[in-house]
Amino acid sequence: MINSSIHPVILSGGSGSRLWPMSRAGYPKQFLALHGDDGITMLQATAKRVQRKNFSNPLLVCNEEHRFILAEQLRQVAIEPDGIILEPVARNTAPAVAAAALRLSEKQADALMLVMPSDHVILDEASFHEAVQAAAEAAAGGALVTFGITPTQPETGYGYIQRGQPWAGDINGVFEVTRFVEKPDLKTAEQYLESGDYAWNSGIFLFRADTYINALEAFQPEMLAAARAALENSHEDLNFCRLDEAAFSASPSDSIDYAVMEQTDNAAVVPVDMGWSDLGAWSALWDIEEKDEQGNVATGDVLLHNTRNSYVHADHAMVAVSGLDDVIVVATDDAVLVVDRHNAQGVKDLVDQLKREGRGEHHLHTTVHRPWGSYRGIDMGERHQVKRITVKPGEKLSLQMHYHRAEHWIVASGTALVTCGEKEFLLRENESTFIPMGETHRLENPGKVPLDIIEVQSGSYLGEDDIVRFEDGYGRAK
Numbered sequence: 001m002i003n004s005s006i007h008p009v010i011l012s013g014g015s016g017s018r019l020w021p022m023s024r025a026g027y028p029k030q031f032l033a034l035h036g037d038d039g040i041t042m043l044q045a046t047a048k049r050v051q052r053k054n055f056s057n058p059l060l061v062c063n064e065e066h067r068f069i070l071a072e073q074l075r076q077v078a079i080e081p082d083g084i085i086l087e088p089v090a091r092n093t094a095p096a097v098a099a100a101a102l103r104l105s106e107k108q109a110d111a112l113m114l115v116m117p118s119d120h121v122i123l124d125e126a127s128f129h130e131a132v133q134a135a136a137e138a139a140a141g142g143a144l145v146t147f148g149i150t151p152t153q154p155e156t157g158y159g160y161i162q163r164g165q166p167w168a169g170d171i172n173g174v175f176e177v178t179r180f181v182e183k184p185d186l187k188t189a190e191q192y193l194e195s196g197d198y199a200w201n202s203g204i205f206l207f208r209a210d211t212y213i214n215a216l217e218a219f220q221p222e223m224l225a226a227a228r229a230a231l232e233n234s235h236e237d238l239n240f241c242r243l244d245e246a247a248f249s250a251s252p253s254d255s256i257d258y259a260v261m262e263q264t265d266n267a268a269v270v271p272v273d274m275g276w277s278d279l280g281a282w283s284a285l286w287d288i289e290e291k292d293e294q295g296n297v298a299t300g301d302v303l304l305h306n307t308r309n310s311y312v313h314a315d316h317a318m319v320a321v322s323g324l325d326d327v328i329v330v331a332t333d334d335a336v337l338v339v340d341r342h343n344a345q346g347v348k349d350l351v352d353q354l355k356r357e358g359r360g361e362h363h364l365h366t367t368v369h370r371p372w373g374s375y376r377g378i379d380m381g382e383r384h385q386v387k388r389i390t391v392k393p394g395e396k397l398s399l400q401m402h403y404h405r406a407e408h409w410i411v412a413s414g415t416a417l418v419t420c421g422e423k424e425f426l427l428r429e430n431e432s433t434f435i436p437m438g439e440t441h442r443l444e445n446p447g448k449v450p451l452d453i454i455e456v457q458s459g460s461y462l463g464e465d466d467i468v469r470f471e472d473g474y475g476r477a478k
Contacts, residue, residue: 006136006206007082007111008050009100011093012043012062012070012118017351017362018281018344021335022315026364030119031069034285042279043070043118044077049125050114057082059104060118061096064088067240068371068474086237088230088245093203094259095251098216098227099243101209112139113212115205115256121288123275131272134173135206141169143268144215145206146177146261148199150273154189157280157345159201159257161269177267180257199271203278205256212260219263226251237475281344282328282337286311310341334366371474372397373450385462388412389443391451396444398472405459405466407435409443414451417444440470 016029023029030043040048047058059082062070067086074081085099097115104111114132122128135145148161164176180201184192192198216224226247233244252259261267277284289297289311296304300314305322312321316333328344330337339347354362367376372395379386391397391414399419409416410432418425418433419442426446427433435441437459445451469476 004112005056006054006114007056007104008058009097009113009115010046010058010060010118011096011115012060012066013087013090013096014119016119017348019279020347020351020362021330021332021337024363024365026065027369029279031073034279035121035288041073043073046116046118047074047079048077049122051079059083059100061085061087061100063090069369071239084240086240086242087248088243089249091248091251091253093256094220094254095223095227097212097256098224099231101212102228102231105209105213109210111209112136113207113209117203119279121277121279127272127274131270131274132206134171135270137171138167138174138268139206139208142211142266143167144211144261144264144266145268145270147202147204148269148271149202149276150271151193151198151200154186154193155200156183156186156189159183160192160198161201162198163269163271167268174268174270177269180262199269202276215260215264220252220259223251223259281347282311282330283341283344286341332365335361383458383460385457387455389453389455391443391445393445393448393450397442398469399440399442400467400469401438401440402466403438404461405457406437408456409433410454412452412454414445414449415447416451416453417446
């Protein structure tokens, strides 16, 4: 039994494009409550999973665009992070974990790091913690440990790990890694399943910070140097550690598997059956959710008739499906996805097509989250736009102006403190004001309940980039 604390390192950099239209680049799947009925998001579930006495507060790594969403979701479940590291550019998992290892090693060189993606489902948490304890014993001795998921079917969408002899020291449940293999074809996957020696590669790791740093020094010195320079030249921005962009951009982009695990002779694997899924497609949600007598999973306002073995999700309006089998139907307020359940991986190709065509549906929902609250698009024309803006109690928007649009604000609920030019005044429910084009202005919620306003914009250009900020409490560029 390991007595020292385990330091969770949660990676939250993915875009989750295969779960479009619910998951989008600006609000990816780790921030969604996709599984269960408790309203807990995948990020929150991951962080809560390691809220135990032998774990330290989690250290998180995310990109700049998601920083306030991540911080707010941790606050909602009363989890105080050990830190939040911001990646200025995406460089895959190995450099991100290098920055985390270097930061942890500043206080404790041999700190045990449990590296986890933020968007995985684990149904059997007791088995997960048993596996972590076994892995921690091997990692404390210098092993680079990965977790292999006991396969339940000949899956062709995962990489595999072949286990070898029991790990030296007779640690129960830990084995040497014979080899890592790429995603196989169906025949090969069936052979792997029959042999009993192979496990799915989960992308979860446990090792000491200094062990990982030393491995990078041996196999990826350029990556380690870039991560070290990025951390040394980082700066604190509110509660975030902002890595130096130039230094981090110089790092090679690679995963932990390719950069370290497949290179080292010191890799160990803990096979575990813990009800794991990486939710890599909508079909994965159908796999793990409870089904009705016809094999259907329905969430939201859904009406089914003569439909079998399907997943139907209604996020906004009622969705009715009749006479279809083995389909995925996901409806949000601005997009509807219909795809064969057996070809759900193809959703990523649709997202790529949206990007090529310059459409915005791949990136943002109609509700857009900001550090002060959120706004929702209600209507848009050639020279007007209507939004519902929600400001959290005690928060305020930046002091700003627009060159190309005027705004009319109507308070739907709550109390607004408005700055307009040299004037500052309160607006209450059903009261309104006009913000002329080019006028400096600010909206603030001085109350204890959310402030909801209806904003009507009018002008020749209504893009979000027509904002000149003079003051901002969230570190955003002026």
